[in-house]
Amino acid sequence: MPTVMLRMNEAGQLTFYVPKKDLEETVVSMEKEGSDGWGGEVTLSDGSLFYLDPLPEAPKLPITLRARRGGGA
Amino acid sequence: MTVMTREETEALIQEVLEIYPEKAKVDRAAHLALNDHEAEQAKKCITSNKKSLPGMMTIRGCAYAGSKGVVWGPIKDMIHISHGPVGCGQYSRAGRRNYYIGTTGVNTFVTMNFTSDFQEKDIVFGGDKKLDTMIDEIEKLFPLNKGITIQSECPIGLIGDDIEAVAKKKNKETGKTVVPVRCEGFRGVSQSLGHHIANDAVRDWALDARDDDDSFATTPYDVAIIGDYNIGGDAWSSRILLEEMGLRVVAQWSGDGSIAEIELTPKVKLNLVHCYRSMNYISRHMEEKYDIPWIEYNFFGPTKTAESMRKIASHFDESIQAKCEEVIAKYRTEWEQVIAKYRPRLEGKRVMLYVGGLRPRHVIGAYEDLGMDVVGTGYEFGHNDDYDRTIKEMGNATLLYDDVTGYEFEEFVKKVKPDLIGSGIKEKYIFQKMGVPFRQMHSWDYSGPYHGFDGFAIFARDMDMTLNNPCWAKLKAPWLKDESAEEALAASA
Numbered sequence: 001m002p003t004v005m006l007r008m009n010e011a012g013q014l015t016f017y018v019p020k021k022d023l024e025e026t027v028v029s030m031e032k033e034g035s036d037g038w039g040g041e042v043t044l045s046d047g048s049l050f051y052l053d054p055l056p057e058a059p060k061l062p063i064t065l066r067a068r069r070g071g072g073a
Numbered sequence: 074m075t076v077m078t079r080e081e082t083e084a085l086i087q088e089v090l091e092i093y094p095e096k097a098k099v100d101r102a103a104h105l106a107l108n109d110h111e112a113e114q115a116k117k118c119i120t121s122n123k124k125s126l127p128g129m130m131t132i133r134g135c136a137y138a139g140s141k142g143v144v145w146g147p148i149k150d151m152i153h154i155s156h157g158p159v160g161c162g163q164y165s166r167a168g169r170r171n172y173y174i175g176t177t178g179v180n181t182f183v184t185m186n187f188t189s190d191f192q193e194k195d196i197v198f199g200g201d202k203k204l205d206t207m208i209d210e211i212e213k214l215f216p217l218n219k220g221i222t223i224q225s226e227c228p229i230g231l232i233g234d235d236i237e238a239v240a241k242k243k244n245k246e247t248g249k250t251v252v253p254v255r256c257e258g259f260r261g262v263s264q265s266l267g268h269h270i271a272n273d274a275v276r277d278w279a280l281d282a283r284d285d286d287d288s289f290a291t292t293p294y295d296v297a298i299i300g301d302y303n304i305g306g307d308a309w310s311s312r313i314l315l316e317e318m319g320l321r322v323v324a325q326w327s328g329d330g331s332i333a334e335i336e337l338t339p340k341v342k343l344n345l346v347h348c349y350r351s352m353n354y355i356s357r358h359m360e361e362k363y364d365i366p367w368i369e370y371n372f373f374g375p376t377k378t379a380e381s382m383r384k385i386a387s388h389f390d391e392s393i394q395a396k397c398e399e400v401i402a403k404y405r406t407e408w409e410q411v412i413a414k415y416r417p418r419l420e421g422k423r424v425m426l427y428v429g430g431l432r433p434r435h436v437i438g439a440y441e442d443l444g445m446d447v448v449g450t451g452y453e454f455g456h457n458d459d460y461d462r463t464i465k466e467m468g469n470a471t472l473l474y475d476d477v478t479g480y481e482f483e484e485f486v487k488k489v490k491p492d493l494i495g496s497g498i499k500e501k502y503i504f505q506k507m508g509v510p511f512r513q514m515h516s517w518d519y520s521g522p523y524h525g526f527d528g529f530a531i532f533a534r535d536m537d538m539t540l541n542n543p544c545w546a547k548l549k550a551p552w553l554k555d556e557s558a559e560e561a562l563a564a565s566a
């Protein structure tokens with residue numbers, strides 16, 4: 001369960017930063033991003049998948065959360 | 074040799090790898106690459122931040138160097154104890170040229186070396202008591218110090234001393250900030266982890282000291298310079314530009330910085346990050362905890378400086394943006410004169426770089442302003458995100474080398490034949506003896522500042538002074554000399 005930090009980058013894209021892994025990628029899709037909560041399965045621009053326990057609503061960014069590695073990545 | 078093609082560069086990498094045994098070859102191959110603008114992500118073309126192979130002559134430093142030497146060391150009104158044997162601190166003393174204002178030994182201490190000078194008995198019985206006594210002595214001899222950091226050298230972690238307990242005890246007794254830093258040299262693969270550990274120590278032991286104190290009068294134009302170590306005065310030549318733009322620089326991290334500035338940083342409106350590698354961690358933390366956005370900027374060379382100033386101004390209101398344009402206009406004639414003078418002497422010259430945290434990519438623009446091409450670059454301790462940022466800056470099919478070994482660097486230079494190399498002190502004399510002009514790009518070869526418009530004039534002069542120095546023509550025996558080349562140069566001067 002890596003700790004990840006989610007923030008908006010200078011171009012206004014949601015980015016996913018895993019300090020331990022030096023991974024800094026933009027989020028291409030996130031399962032829940034609206035009235036039904038925020039989080040779920042996250043796909044990054046390099047194709048890797050993560051899972052965030054959904055939050056009831058979009059949090060104030062940046063935020064540090066625990067994520068699970070998902071999918072085949 | 075002029076511009077190298079893709080195939081030539083690839084062949085060169087293969088040729089250099091040839092000499093290694095099978096396993097090392099595979100490992101090193103991943104660290105050498107040619108730049109490809111098509112590559113969206115650096116990790117597809119180059120591997121970084123991995124342990125150096127034993128037997129390779131790496132140029133890296135240790136975690137202690139990253140914490141004591143880079144992040145904490147320049148904070149001028151604190152005393153940084155090199156905790157452990159005497160050598161780590163003494164041999165690196167004052168080497169980074171972090172300029173500062175103050176009276177050394179009275180209220181500032183950057184160039185002094187404080188060490189607990191471990192002996193055998195300290196290793197056997199532990200050094201906590203000695204550290205305790207030492208802090209008492211420091212308080213007596215240097216009462217104007219504003220705090221103490223304990224920078225662990227290798228043995229501290231190995232013998233299991235409890236420096237945190239000593240720090241807490243001393244903090245109670247003296248009422249001053251006492252920061253234990255677990256930056257033992259063996260941690261991580263390079264100085265890079267030392268930066269991270271130091272950032273975390275700032276976060277845990279110093280940054281929040283004034284969280285509940287609103288007595289500091291803020292303005293909407295407060296910024297902090299993060300990751301400028303004031304080498305040869307770099308932070309000063311950056312600071313004046315920001316101030317002329319109408320911004321108020323509350324803190325300098327950490328060149329010419331003080332503990333008070335660190336504590337006030339959570340009150341600023343925007344963090345300006347110059348060296349991303351060594352201080353992105355604390356910037357990210359402040360963004361999350363205090364809602365302070367951060368942006369990266371680059372103050373090397375007029376093109377990048379002006380671009381960065383506009384980017385910074387765009388985060389503020391129109392009055393700042395207008396002033397920003399005024400400042401750029403004010404300095405324009407100055408830098409155009411510098412370019413007019415030096416560009417004809419440097420045009421088309423080719424440079425290879427191999428430096429540390431930000432310079433392998435940040436100085437490219439400054440060379441380009443002088444009409445020079447950077448044909449190879451690499452980081453001692455860069456990470457993936459550094460290379461992501463480098464790909465865009467470098468020309469296509471140029472060389473990238475991560476944690477380059479002594480052998481590889483020499484071979485590359487022999488084949489690529491650059492006109493100038495910018496790297497560190499360990500590389501300097503090898504290349505000078507090979508007859509290649511060399512600038513030390515860590516400490517600016519005892520020159521500087523290089524940041525901002527004022528710095529650019531010095532940068533251009535230094536590059537010319539080195540590259541067109543008549544000494545390079547004297548390396549050959551007189552009867553082997555090519556006379557025509559020397560005359561041509563003299564005529565152009």
Ligand code: SF4
Nearest residue numbers: 135137161226227258
């Ligand atoms: S590796 Fe250890 S012994 Fe060597 S300089 Fe660093 S802290 Fe000192």
